[in-house]
Amino acid sequence: MAGELVRYEPELPLPSYAYVPGLFPRPETSFEGSVAEQSFRYGVDLFNHGFYWEAHEAWESAWIDYGRAGEQARLLKGLIHVAACGVKARQHSLHGVEAHAVKAISLLEVAREDLGIASLRSLTEQLGKVRETPSRFLSESQENVVIVFDFRIELSRG
Numbered sequence: 001m002a003g004e005l006v007r008y009e010p011e012l013p014l015p016s017y018a019y020v021p022g023l024f025p026r027p028e029t030s031f032e033g034s035v036a037e038q039s040f041r042y043g044v045d046l047f048n049h050g051f052y053w054e055a056h057e058a059w060e061s062a063w064i065d066y067g068r069a070g071e072q073a074r075l076l077k078g079l080i081h082v083a084a085c086g087v088k089a090r091q092h093s094l095h096g097v098e099a100h101a102v103k104a105i106s107l108l109e110v111a112r113e114d115l116g117i118a119s120l121r122s123l124t125e126q127l128g129k130v131r132e133t134p135s136r137f138l139s140e141s142q143e144n145v146v147i148v149f150d151f152r153i154e155l156s157r158g
Helices: 036-048 052-065 071-090 094-108 120-132
Strands: none
Touching: 036 052, 036 071, 052 071, 071 094, 071 120, 094 120
């Protein structure tokens, strides 16, 4: 399935394994692009392929590059919480999934910048489903890379 997904930053490699605190070792690799937009797009690739902690790191890099304030930073902070939902799902933390979904929704609902996300509204609606039924997304799989969500983030700009 991962080979079928669109890559927005194909020159940046996907990691050899997904980091899940408590399950797999922390990588020593950096997950950022050379500019904020590249880190953002790489984060989308990582998220869509089941690398949630790594997506969090890429989006955090972009968030810092955008100065941690303003509309782009607000959107990225929301996405950081979306990625944290994935990490918490891998850790089988019901409360963690729900709490981060609530935070993500509160930030994404008021975002006035989409950074090229094809449908920010659809993403927010999908997160509403995560908030309403967080147990549906918990993963007990011991596989290294597990895609826990039934939605992807798509960009309108290729």
